[in-house]
Structure formats: C-alpha cells, structure tokens
Amino acid sequence: MREKLSFLLCVWILLCGSCLGRFVVEKNNLRITSPKSLRGVYECAIGNFGVPKYGGTMVGSVVYPKLNQKACKSFDEVRISFRSKPGSFPTFVLVDRGDCFFTLKAWNAQNGGAAALIVVDDRSEALITMDTPEEEKNDEYVEKINIPSALVSRSLGDNIKKALSSGEMVNINLDWREALPHPDDRVEYEFWTNSNDECGPKCDNQIDFVRSFKGVAQQLEKKGFTQFTPHYITWYCPEAFILSKQCKSQCINHGRYCAPDPEQDFSQGYDGKDVVIQNLRQACFFKVANESGKPWQWWDYVTDFAIRCPMKKEKYTEECSNQVIKSLGIDLKKIKECIGDTHADNENPVLKAEQDAQIGRGSRGDVTILPTLVINNRQYRGKLEKGAVLKAICSGFQETTEPSICLTPDIETNECLENNGGCWQDKSANISACRDTFRGRVCECPIVQNVKFVGDGYTNCEASGALRCEINNGGCWKESRGGRAYSACIDDHTKGCVCPPGFRGDGVKSCEDVDECKEKVACQCPECKCQNTWGSYLCSCSGDLLYLRENDMCIGKYGSTATANGSIVWMVIFILAAAAAGGYAFYKYRIQRYMDSEIRAIMAQYMPLDNQPPQVPSHGNQEI
Numbered sequence: 001m002r003e004k005l006s007f008l009l010c011v012w013i014l015l016c017g018s019c020l021g022r023f024v025v026e027k028n029n030l031r032i033t034s035p036k037s038l039r040g041v042y043e044c045a046i047g048n049f050g051v052p053k054y055g056g057t058m059v060g061s062v063v064y065p066k067l068n069q070k071a072c073k074s075f076d077e078v079r080i081s082f083r084s085k086p087g088s089f090p091t092f093v094l095v096d097r098g099d100c101f102f103t104l105k106a107w108n109a110q111n112g113g114a115a116a117l118i119v120v121d122d123r124s125e126a127l128i129t130m131d132t133p134e135e136e137k138n139d140e141y142v143e144k145i146n147i148p149s150a151l152v153s154r155s156l157g158d159n160i161k162k163a164l165s166s167g168e169m170v171n172i173n174l175d176w177r178e179a180l181p182h183p184d185d186r187v188e189y190e191f192w193t194n195s196n197d198e199c200g201p202k203c204d205n206q207i208d209f210v211r212s213f214k215g216v217a218q219q220l221e222k223k224g225f226t227q228f229t230p231h232y233i234t235w236y237c238p239e240a241f242i243l244s245k246q247c248k249s250q251c252i253n254h255g256r257y258c259a260p261d262p263e264q265d266f267s268q269g270y271d272g273k274d275v276v277i278q279n280l281r282q283a284c285f286f287k288v289a290n291e292s293g294k295p296w297q298w299w300d301y302v303t304d305f306a307i308r309c310p311m312k313k314e315k316y317t318e319e320c321s322n323q324v325i326k327s328l329g330i331d332l333k334k335i336k337e338c339i340g341d342t343h344a345d346n347e348n349p350v351l352k353a354e355q356d357a358q359i360g361r362g363s364r365g366d367v368t369i370l371p372t373l374v375i376n377n378r379q380y381r382g383k384l385e386k387g388a389v390l391k392a393i394c395s396g397f398q399e400t401t402e403p404s405i406c407l408t409p410d411i412e413t414n415e416c417l418e419n420n421g422g423c424w425q426d427k428s429a430n431i432s433a434c435r436d437t438f439r440g441r442v443c444e445c446p447i448v449q450n451v452k453f454v455g456d457g458y459t460n461c462e463a464s465g466a467l468r469c470e471i472n473n474g475g476c477w478k479e480s481r482g483g484r485a486y487s488a489c490i491d492d493h494t495k496g497c498v499c500p501p502g503f504r505g506d507g508v509k510s511c512e513d514v515d516e517c518k519e520k521v522a523c524q525c526p527e528c529k530c531q532n533t534w535g536s537y538l539c540s541c542s543g544d545l546l547y548l549r550e551n552d553m554c555i556g557k558y559g560s561t562a563t564a565n566g567s568i569v570w571m572v573i574f575i576l577a578a579a580a581a582g583g584y585a586f587y588k589y590r591i592q593r594y595m596d597s598e599i600r601a602i603m604a605q606y607m608p609l610d611n612q613p614p615q616v617p618s619h620g621n622q623e624i
C-alpha cells in the first residue's frame, strides 16, 4: 500500500511538471446595460459545469438575496424565489464565493428559479474557472445543473451590490457569442478520452456521451462540416523507475507511455499497460479509418467496443477488440502495424504525437484532465452531454453556415415564435424570413418552392425569378370574378407589382377597375353605347353597325347596307385598321383621331353616315 501510494505520488509530481504549464480560463462577455454608471462590457469566466449558452446571449435582471448570500443552502429554506413573473426579465442571482462548492451554489440557484448564477470572487485575483470538485463528480445533482454560471471579479461584484443596495435595477446581458472562435464553415474539434471503463461515473459518463453523440458526430463528419480527432493522454515513467514493477505494469515501450492502473491495484484485474495498449488501438483505428476516408468509423468502434468488450466481463482484450475491428471492415494488419511492438525500447509515432499534442498551443491550454473537449482550439466548458456539446460545436461555425442539424428542436431557441423574431413575414402565404438557430434567430429571406426571395429580411422580401408568380402571386394583387382572372404579378420583380390594363392601383393590395365609359377612354363614338365591365368594357353600336374595337368605332355590317363594292370597303378598312394599329403606340390619340376622320371621310363617300354631319376634325384635313 505504501509502495503504491509513493509511486502514485511520483506519477503525480511528474504530471504536475507538465500541468503547471498552462491552464486557460475560458471567458465570455458580461455587458451591463443599466444602471448607467456601470454600463460597459466586463469579462467573466465560464463555469466548468452547467450549460453555458454557447453562441447565444441571455438578458436578465440581477438579484442579490438578503439571506443565504453564499447560496450554500436551499433558497426554499429561506423562502426566497427567483422565478420571474411573466413579461419580466429572468433573474440572474448574484452570490458570494466561499463556504461550499460552486456546483452546490448553482444547484441551489437553479432550484430557486434563477436563470443564471453569477458568483462574486472573494479575493482580488485573475478570474479562475469554477470547477466541479473531484469528490462531487459522483453526485447526481451536478449532472442536473442546466443553468449557466459565471464568475466575476470582486470589484465588479462590489459595484453591482452597491448599485442594488441603492435601489437601482441592474440589467445584464450575458454573451457567449465570442466564447468560441467561429472563423469558417468547418469546425475542428478534439475529444480527449480514454478506453478505461472502470473509473466509475466519470467513465460511464464518457461512454454515454460517445454513444449518444455518435449519430450527430457521424452526420457532421460525413458531410464535411467538422473535422474530428480523438486523443489519448499518456504519461511517461521517470527514468529511475523504468525497471520497477510499477512502471512495468503501467507502461509500454520501455516506460515511454503509461496510464494509471484502472483499479489502482497492481496485483489484480487489468493493468495500466492494458489501458495504454487499448488506447493506442483506438488511436490507430482512427488513423487507419481516416486514411481510408472514413474517420467517422471511430465512433462505431468505440461504442461497439464498450458494449462488447467491457472490463467488467473480462473481455477487455485484444481478441475481443479484433473482432470488433473486423466486423467494421477495417484491415487488421494495418492496425497491428500501427501498434507495433509494445515491448520494444523505441518510440511509437502515434503515441509520441499524442504526447506532443497534450501541450497547449495557441488559445488552448495543456490537456491534463479527462475527458476534455476542445472546439476550434478552445477548451469546452460545461456538461458532457449531447445537446450542450452540439450547441457549442454549432457556435463554432461562421454565422449562417451552420448545418441544419444545428436547427433541430434539441437546441433551437424558438425565438421565431414571438413576433416572428422581428423579421419579415407574409402571413397570408405563411412565408417567414425568420430562421431559428441555437444562436438565436436570423432574419433571412427564404427560398420557397425553388423561388428565391430577395430583400433585407427584416422589412422586406420579394420573390424573384420567373417562377415568382407561383408563390402567393409574388405578393401582388390577384382576383377572379365570373371566370375572369387578373393578376398584377409580372416576371421582373424589380418593377414590383403592376396592375393589368383596365385596372389601376398599387398592384399589391388592390387594383381597381377603370370605368372606361365614365372616364371616356373608349367607346366614345356617337353611335356607340358603352357599358363598363370588371377589367374591361362592352361597346355596342346602334342599328346594324358593328363595333370595331381596335379603332373604337362603328362600321356597317357586310351585306346589309353595303353595296357591291362592299368587299373593297372592307379591304380598305382593314388596311387602314392595320396601319392604325401600327401607329397606335406612337401617337395614340392624335393618330387615332386623324384616322377616324380619314375613315369617316372615305365611308361618307360610300354610305352617308345617317345621323350627323361629319365632325370637323381639328387638324383641318377634312376635305377630300
């Protein structure tokens, strides 16, 4: 026992040689919007538990309870509730650091109805990461914390308390949008894990996560949205101990790669080196699968292995593992090559690379705890749980490039339900520019049935393209009456809606029928009788005369009053009519009037117009 302890001590001292390295505190922004005197953006540290709202923001009003200010007791006991009334801001409860674990404070705040926990540091120091204490990790309540928590500096906390005590309302916007970088349309993430399944709830939690996240992870990977890499931590044995029994049972490759004994007892069960070898096998599996272009098979292998080859059933063996590998169609020879000779006194390139990767780079600190999730080179803080992790990964995509899986009900915010998120919508056609994402809503003109809507997404979206009239008639007026249909939609959306001939109006809400008779636009000849219809008009001529719509005039019917020269008359009329139609576009009224008089004059020669003397045209060309 003594021996074991002293050895472990050695390992830990050794470990801390590297873990003293770099630990990066992940932060997000806290913006105080009121009171004016405190207005500004401050930093706060994301807790290592609960569910930070990666990619999103949250607005709330701060309450500093009169009792239980360290939140170590249940707030029910002191009869305080933070549940906000409908229509008011959610409550962010401000508590003091000390006396109990951060996780217990968060749990009490959550049960009291708070939407977020803000812990005020009790000393003046740089922000730290609030963590789950090792001995509390097994407690069920830690897993149930689902509110976000933030640690703020002592000075900021004091200022907030001062403002509150003088009766001011303190409003805060917690902003996690920049908590993770989101430079492009692909997210790189790493999961630092372990094949050991006998470490209690921590190991069970890892396996549960891998199992539940597998489907999502594979989907993201197959479509190229993410690049995932699994990682394994190993340690090395100090030079002086390489030949000791402990190092021999915990390490491979001559003390180069070690893992702690699963039961922490060297005399029974599996040894540390069994874990190292299995970790190496998983890493090699990933390498081989990745080389064959199917990196996502790692998720299958790890879940299948956990189910088929657990330590508990004494199946944590090479044989069992090989069966799983074979069942997944991976070349066993390549895996064996990658593992190499674990007794040899030489380096294994895969494990060497893993050890190098443990050392922090850029925005990421050293990896020293398992499991660790790194997204876009930042360490993820929060619960190792499908929805929470997916939300964080989704926030790693550049806005609006996130895959559709980020919009599934698990993680969406439903901001479109209220007031359509402030975006454009066409209620009658049930078309909205509001798209709900885990980040909150975006207002973006949609594509509906292959018709692209264009516009700013907030106040206006218009259907564009040739198909545009097929959806809600392009947002234009349309009406049908008695079998006649008219539409104000035209193919070119830039011209908007245009009322068809015979109508006038804005083309969107209404087009009014033009009364051609009253407004004297047609059917104005003396023998004409005008009757307005919807969208058009009817014109009839008195007696036996026929109405000629193109010219808006009455003429005699062939065969009734016409002479033998009737056919010539008709020919002349039609030639003139065609000429009139050609000129119509240019000198609509002038030409038309002119033609009228010409025809009148010609006609008068053949069949005197009965009722009236010929009108005198204004252009004075009345004589033939």
Ligand SMILES: *[C@@H]1O[C@H](CO)[C@@H](O)[C@H](O)[C@H]1NC(C)=O
Residues within 6 Å of the ligand: 229, 287, 290, 291, 295
């Ligand atoms: C996996 O394959 C991709 C593309 O072939 C490569 O860029 C990446 O570095 C590989 N990952 C590992 C860990 O080998």
Ligand SMILES: *[C@@H]1O[C@H](CO)[C@@H](O)[C@H](O)[C@H]1NC(C)=O
Residues within 6 Å of the ligand: 430
């Ligand atoms: C509008 O469309 C959405 C999704 O496209 C649908 O869920 C909803 O039921 C529709 N509402 C109406 C009133 O048609």
